[in-house]
Amino acid sequence: MGASLIFNLLVALVWVFLKGEFNLVNLVWGYILGAGILFLFSQIPPGKVYTKKILGFIGLAMVFLVELYKANLSVLKVVLSGNTKPPSGIVAYPLEVKSDWGITVLANLITLTPGTISMEVAPDRKTLYIHALEVDDPQDVVAGIKESFEKRVLEVFE
Template structure:
């Protein structure tokens, strides 16, 4: 976390030196600060900052793709009522353990059109999901675990 703060400090310094207090100036300063910190990586050999930052960027673009695909699927379902939605509530066992991991997973599921996180069991071992297209509930469970939960855990751990 300290490298992220240092990267932001370098970005704001870049903005101040150039007198460009815009989003573009922030992005350019952040990228240049990241490059400087990456060159100085031997100073912080065990810090997971670089892995987490690039993991977050990768997750962001993967999630945008998932949003697009599920939005098209829901729009197709709305426009062709004979598509045959088979909604179901699925109980998915969780590998996520921390509050941040569980919350991020639940939020991403809820943000994806066609799915909704309903509840987490009291022992935090099961997440209940409403899926609008659940022809095979086991496939919904398996797909969510193998894609979304796995990617979140790879990013945060």
């Protein structure tokens, strides 16, 4: 508990320094940010290396930014081509992720990426249904998500 409080206060102070102005509002926002980080990483099972999880989280964020850029270009190409009926479709994505946090993060990463949206998790929690703007081959969509997002979500949340 004491280490968590110290970490939270440290994050709050770092936030204040990053904002460049020491005031109560920045301090409170920094404390809230620290509490969020602590809550997020409290979901890490015991025995896992904390540093590895943080590096995995940073890697996940970087991969998301790259995929976001690529997806924006892909959607832009579809829009500018004038194709009114791109080969869109619904893909049944088999989940390897088992935890609630992992499934939620994966579904949100997919939804935040232009051209795809997470529709529903099957009741057995083994399949995620995704609508994709361009589906030439559903297996390509599945392989792309497995290699980019799910692999890293597993590193951080499982």
